[in-house]
Amino acid sequence: MIKQIPLVLKFPDWPKLDQHAWAAFFAEGGLFDDTGPFQGWSEGSRLKRRQSYGQWLSFVARTDPAALELFPSERITQERVERYLEECEVRLKTRSSAGLILDLYVLAQGFAPRLIGLGSTVERVAY
Secondary structure (H helix, E strand, C coil), X not given: CCCCXXXXXXXXXXXXXXXXXXXXXXXXXXXXXXXXXXXXXXXXXXHHHHHHHHXXXXXXXXXXXXXXXXXXXXXXXXXXXXXXXHHHHHHCCHHHHHHHHHHHHHHHHHHCCCCCCCHHHHHHHHC
């Protein structure tokens, strides 16, 4: 029997690298400690983006499972995001697709702020 991959991967099913990165996003610290780039987000923002990212990871698991072994910043490529957007547009309204891509863009900046080049995809779906 083939195990079907859910549309949204739950946090315990994420690759360990992603789980560790997610925890680091919200690290709190004192004045001279490193804090996570998103430590100020509300619980609602964290939950929304965690679900969005779980949808992204589900897409990757269904279309290119070997990519789950990559670092998150290496996995988020222009080509892969374009394919993800195409899938989203088949099953979601434009605004929902745009929201998922924008969430991924924000998280991508947390993974590797200077390495992510998704600007043109984000601009295309956002306007």
